[in-house]
Amino acid sequence: MQETSANQVAANATSSFTEHLQRSRPELLPYSVLQGLPSGTAAVPLQTPHATTIVAMTYAGGVLMAGDRRATMGNVIASRHIEKVFPADQYSVLGIAGTAGIALDITRLFQVELEHYEKIEGTQLSLDGKANRLGAMIRGNLPMAMQGLAVVPLFAGFDRPAGVGRLFSYDVTGGRYEEQEHHTVGSGSMFARGALKKLWRPGLSEADAVKVAVEALYDAADDDSATGGPDPVRQLWPVVYVVSRTGAVRVPERELAAAAGTIIDSRAVAQREA
Amino acid sequence: MTQQFYVSPEQLMKDRADFARKGIARGRSVVVISCRDGIALVAENPSPSLHKIGEIYDKIAFAAVGKYNEFESLRQAGVRYADVRGYSYDREDVTARGLASVYAQSLGAVFTAEQKPFEVELAVAEVGSSPETDHLYRLTFDGSIADEQGFIVMGGQADKVSEAVAAGWRGELDFAGAIRLALAGLVADKEADALPASAVEVAVLDRGSESTRGTRRAFRRLDDADVVTLLAEEN
Numbered sequence: 001m002q003e004t005s006a007n008q009v010a011a012n013a014t015s016s017f018t019e020h021l022q023r024s025r026p027e028l029l030p031y032s033v034l035q036g037l038p039s040g041t042a043a044v045p046l047q048t049p050h051a052t053t054i055v056a057m058t059y060a061g062g063v064l065m066a067g068d069r070r071a072t073m074g075n076v077i078a079s080r081h082i083e084k085v086f087p088a089d090q091y092s093v094l095g096i097a098g099t100a101g102i103a104l105d106i107t108r109l110f111q112v113e114l115e116h117y118e119k120i121e122g123t124q125l126s127l128d129g130k131a132n133r134l135g136a137m138i139r140g141n142l143p144m145a146m147q148g149l150a151v152v153p154l155f156a157g158f159d160r161p162a163g164v165g166r167l168f169s170y171d172v173t174g175g176r177y178e179e180q181e182h183h184t185v186g187s188g189s190m191f192a193r194g195a196l197k198k199l200w201r202p203g204l205s206e207a208d209a210v211k212v213a214v215e216a217l218y219d220a221a222d223d224d225s226a227t228g229g230p231d232p233v234r235q236l237w238p239v240v241y242v243v244s245r246t247g248a249v250r251v252p253e254r255e256l257a258a259a260a261g262t263i264i265d266s267r268a269v270a271q272r273e274a
Numbered sequence: 275m276t277q278q279f280y281v282s283p284e285q286l287m288k289d290r291a292d293f294a295r296k297g298i299a300r301g302r303s304v305v306v307i308s309c310r311d312g313i314a315l316v317a318e319n320p321s322p323s324l325h326k327i328g329e330i331y332d333k334i335a336f337a338a339v340g341k342y343n344e345f346e347s348l349r350q351a352g353v354r355y356a357d358v359r360g361y362s363y364d365r366e367d368v369t370a371r372g373l374a375s376v377y378a379q380s381l382g383a384v385f386t387a388e389q390k391p392f393e394v395e396l397a398v399a400e401v402g403s404s405p406e407t408d409h410l411y412r413l414t415f416d417g418s419i420a421d422e423q424g425f426i427v428m429g430g431q432a433d434k435v436s437e438a439v440a441a442g443w444r445g446e447l448d449f450a451g452a453i454r455l456a457l458a459g460l461v462a463d464k465e466a467d468a469l470p471a472s473a474v475e476v477a478v479l480d481r482g483s484e485s486t487r488g489t490r491r492a493f494r495r496l497d498d499a500d501v502v503t504l505l506a507e508e509n
Binding site: 017020021024025028090108109112115116119120122 | 323325328329330350353354357358360361362489491
């Protein structure tokens with residue numbers, strides 16, 4: 001009898017916010033609402049805003065993640081201001097591609113999940129622990145991904161015990177893959193990856209990494225209609241975060257404007273069509 | 275068949291209250307002080323890992339005296355309450371008042387309905403944009419709740435400590451001053467004239483966390499070295 005109640009206490013003690021929600025308020029989970037949809041709905045894909053290209057790369061002393069600002073709904077631009085890269089906690093960032101509405105909610109849930117663990121346990125999760133939690137959330141979204149509402153994140157963080165920045169990509173089944181050097185996701189990713197292959201080199205400084213990221217996004221926007229380029233008219237620049245030993249910091253707009261300006265000028269001077 | 279003894283409700287509640295009070299009086303004290311820089315929470319606690327002070331949410335902290343397993347379960351319940359509320363509504367909809375009334379209800383329910391009341395006393399503190407908008411709530415084992423001004427002292431020798439803190443409290447204290455005052459209060463009932471940094475647990479709710487540290491989470495735990503530095507400032 002005593003053993004049973006001890007087991008019960010242990011089973012109920014969870015440091016996971018998601019598990020707590022699943023037990024007490026399952027309706028609040030971002031992927032619980034539409035799971036009852038009949039599978040036939042896949043025949044008519046829902047028209048929802050989609051977020052596109054995210055690029056991420058390691059540099060000397062950390063890791064960087066950048067996203068463009070466009071969301072599309074079919075062939076319409078749904079938003080020019082959307083943000084797709086977020087700080088997950090003090091030492092990690094998260095970028096999202098795919099169905100924007102669900103991705104934003106999963107991001108919010110993931111942020112609370114990490115903070116909740118930190119407050120309950122009095123210590124931060126390891127970087128691998130965070131990456132695995134995110135994988136579990138993406139797997140939770142699998143039934144909706146099967147109906148066309150897929151979310152594909154990119155996760156980057158600073159591994160403090162190891163002293164390096166690390167990158168993780170995911171598939172819709174929650175599979176987690178650690179990436180070396182650099183990685184991109186979203187519809188413009190093939191063009192951004194081509195640019196990264198040429199521009200990235202080992203031991204990049206933080207300032208150079210920012211320039212490389214902006215240029216990779218510029219190339220993605222050049223060829224992919226769902227990716228937005230730098231917008232000097234509206235003064236809109238990509239969202240870029242760097243994560244190093246001191247934590248995650250958003251790169252100020254003035255630096256991004258300068259980086260974008262340099263790229264546009266150099267391309268104009270080169271007078272090339274492609 | 276044995277006859278149950280009749281115990282009047284008055285006597286029953288009085289016995290429970292005495293029992294809880296005794297349990298709390300054995301523990302060491304905690305001081306929560308509102309000041310110019312924010313709210314300082316100082317506890318006498320020799321353990322570096324079993325905390326009496328904890329973060330609940332962006333602007334809200336928790337301090338407790340009494341039985342560790344009981345206040346720890348209350349702290350975790352508070353974190354869950356706050357996180358669920360902030361997630362389902364918005365972060366700014368989580369308030370110390372809401373949390374304190376949930377605590378008051380659970381403490382009151384346990385006090386009247388359970389075999390044994392909780393042997394704990396809690397403080398819920400929320401830092402505002404100015405000292406006037408700070409909230410300090412004190413909750414006792416029977417579920418009573420009090421809205422305090424300036425500072426809260428709880429625990430074993432609360433009267434003596436409270437006297438010492440009241441004598442030195444001013445609204446314009448900075449963190450160093452508030453923590454020094456709290457430490458001076460905590461030794462008021464002892465032979466020694468100072469506590470070593472390793473024997474205390476100190477945390478603050480930073481009033482300007484957005485501007486100084488770029489985070490909306492105002493809670494910051496100070497380590498021994500920080501405390502030594504703060505105490506040395508005056509000399």
